[in-house]
Amino acid sequence: MSEHKTRICILGGGFGGLYTALRLSQLPWESLPKPEIVLVDQSDRFVFSPLLYELLTGELQTWEIAPPFEELLTDTGVRFYQAAVSGIDTQQRRVYLQDGPEIGYDHLVLALGGETPLDIVPGATCYAYPFRTVTDVYRLEERLRVLEESDTDKIRVAIVGGGYSGVELACKLADRLGSRGRFRLIELTDQILRTSPEFNREAARKALEERGIFIDLETRVEAIAQDTISLEYKGQVDNIPVDLVIWTVGIRVSPVVRNLPLKQNQRGQITTTPTLQVLDHPEIFALGDLAECRDAEGQLVPATAQAAFQQADYAAWNIWANLTHRPQIPFRYQYLGEMMALGTDNATLTGLGIKLEGSLAYVARRLAYLYRMPTLDHKLKVGFNWLARPIIETLSQ
Numbered sequence: 001m002s003e004h005k006t007r008i009c010i011l012g013g014g015f016g017g018l019y020t021a022l023r024l025s026q027l028p029w030e031s032l033p034k035p036e037i038v039l040v041d042q043s044d045r046f047v048f049s050p051l052l053y054e055l056l057t058g059e060l061q062t063w064e065i066a067p068p069f070e071e072l073l074t075d076t077g078v079r080f081y082q083a084a085v086s087g088i089d090t091q092q093r094r095v096y097l098q099d100g101p102e103i104g105y106d107h108l109v110l111a112l113g114g115e116t117p118l119d120i121v122p123g124a125t126c127y128a129y130p131f132r133t134v135t136d137v138y139r140l141e142e143r144l145r146v147l148e149e150s151d152t153d154k155i156r157v158a159i160v161g162g163g164y165s166g167v168e169l170a171c172k173l174a175d176r177l178g179s180r181g182r183f184r185l186i187e188l189t190d191q192i193l194r195t196s197p198e199f200n201r202e203a204a205r206k207a208l209e210e211r212g213i214f215i216d217l218e219t220r221v222e223a224i225a226q227d228t229i230s231l232e233y234k235g236q237v238d239n240i241p242v243d244l245v246i247w248t249v250g251i252r253v254s255p256v257v258r259n260l261p262l263k264q265n266q267r268g269q270i271t272t273t274p275t276l277q278v279l280d281h282p283e284i285f286a287l288g289d290l291a292e293c294r295d296a297e298g299q300l301v302p303a304t305a306q307a308a309f310q311q312a313d314y315a316a317w318n319i320w321a322n323l324t325h326r327p328q329i330p331f332r333y334q335y336l337g338e339m340m341a342l343g344t345d346n347a348t349l350t351g352l353g354i355k356l357e358g359s360l361a362y363v364a365r366r367l368a369y370l371y372r373m374p375t376l377d378h379k380l381k382v383g384f385n386w387l388a389r390p391i392i393e394t395l396s397q
């Protein structure tokens, strides 16, 4: 008689999914056969999004911040499928893939993250550049290169959203374009970085000012066309000429998630228990940006990499606990602080009672992120490269 091997299927290989898979592969399964762990992602590589800006400035290379899953999962026993998830049957416990096999599961982990919605303003889908994936970075890089090689005197860039992504991108791009860049940062509310600690917000304001970045507060984007952006401020609409519009605003869960017969909030996020299980489906875990979770203390868990990274440990542990008949542990979110890149030699950091800005914060942020990268092997490769690169560059001058 062939024995059914328990299968854990993880959908999405980002901060929630990949780290759950890696943690699961390290847990002790001695008392029972190791389950089959399957990870599905539409991309062939994991993206360490906090360091995505550094691709645009050439500070980092793609392999460092977006290593292929096959490489990260070597010797872990986790099986990787590159395919887009097109549907999930939660009754039959089956996952459907575009151009791929159907996968049955015993435990399912939903970690598909979110998408940047562009269709909320006319013209944005056609003319604005989102900033979330490596493909987004390559498209933006191509546009920047065309503009840099053109004979236009000033390159006019509008960045929509005065949140973290908008501010970080503005500073990095301002450093890349130097005196040729003309930047506006467009924010709907009356301040940038509304949720940041005052220290980081002040450091960001200073960095934006030093780079001559103009901030439009209380300003709504009405429409985007090929070479203009229409901005509404205090009831008046202005059409401003631009060469490039970058859209960093909003997050939306994908239609695959929206279509699931699982309890969701107004934004389509799946409601979970503090143990990260989906209501009425103890075999399904949901984490990261697609989940609405209140932790053991009742605090709402934010949609950040910091939170997804912490949830992954609990999701893995609770699946293991389920299979080994141990009690579940409720998730406790620990806000450790936040870090922001504010240019190619500058950053700000507030966390664990420490406040740092300038080049010291720049180095500390890099080291803190190196420590958060997946797998020891990858950390060593990247760390070694960070040490070796400046030496090689100096010697080859």
Ligand SMILES: Cc1cc2nc3c(=O)[nH]c(=O)nc-3n(C[C@H](O)[C@H](O)[C@H](O)COP(=O)(O)OP(=O)(O)OC[C@H]3O[C@@H](n4cnc5c(N)ncnc54)[C@H](O)[C@@H]3O)c2cc1C
Residues within 6 Å of the ligand: 011, 012, 013, 014, 015, 016, 017, 040, 041, 042, 043, 045, 046, 047, 049, 050, 051, 052, 053, 083, 084, 085, 086, 111, 112, 113, 114, 131, 132, 165, 254, 256, 287, 288, 289, 290, 303, 304, 305, 306, 307, 308, 339
């Ligand atoms: C530019 C940028 C910078 C950021 N910086 C920070 C930061 O400094 N600190 C911080 O805490 N947070 C940061 N964030 C937020 C952070 O990236 C997210 O909160 C975090 O990635 C959420 O993790 P997740 O696992 O839910 O989703 P993700 O990490 O987005 O992973 C989702 C995965 O699912 C895959 N996927 C999606 N749909 C499908 C499908 N249909 N089929 C198959 N695969 C699919 C995707 O390819 C992706 O690999 C940043 C975000 C951006 C965009």
Ligand SMILES: NC(=O)c1ccc[n+]([C@@H]2O[C@H](COP(=O)([O-])OP(=O)(O)OC[C@H]3O[C@@H](n4cnc5c(N)ncnc54)[C@H](OP(=O)(O)O)[C@@H]3O)[C@@H](O)[C@H]2O)c1
Residues within 6 Å of the ligand: 050, 160, 161, 162, 163, 164, 165, 166, 168, 186, 187, 188, 189, 192, 193, 194, 219, 220, 221, 248, 249, 250, 251, 302, 303, 304, 305, 338, 339, 340, 341
């Ligand atoms: N360094 C970091 O820690 C870091 C970096 C990047 C991302 N993240 C995390 O990733 C998530 C997404 O961050 P994000 O910066 O990409 O997005 P975000 O936090 O949603 O910021 C977008 C900003 O744009 C504003 N806005 C919304 N609609 C607008 C419109 N139509 N026109 C102009 N402005 C508009 C938002 O105002 P409202 O707030 O009022 O909606 C907000 O201030 C967050 O959870 C964040 O914590 C963290």
Ligand SMILES: C/C(=C\Cc1cc(O)c2ccccc2c1O)CCC[C@H](C)CCC[C@H](C)CCCC(C)C
Residues within 6 Å of the ligand: 050, 305, 306, 309, 336, 337, 338, 339, 349, 350, 351, 352, 354, 360, 363, 364, 365, 367, 368, 372
């Ligand atoms: C603020 C810190 C962590 C929170 C955090 C933020 C993120 O954006 C993440 C993204 C993805 C995964 C996880 C996280 C995340 O946990 C870090 C706090 C760091 C400390 C304040 C100390 C840092 C010490 C340095 C590593 C060494 C300093 C060396 C010197 C100053 C050069």
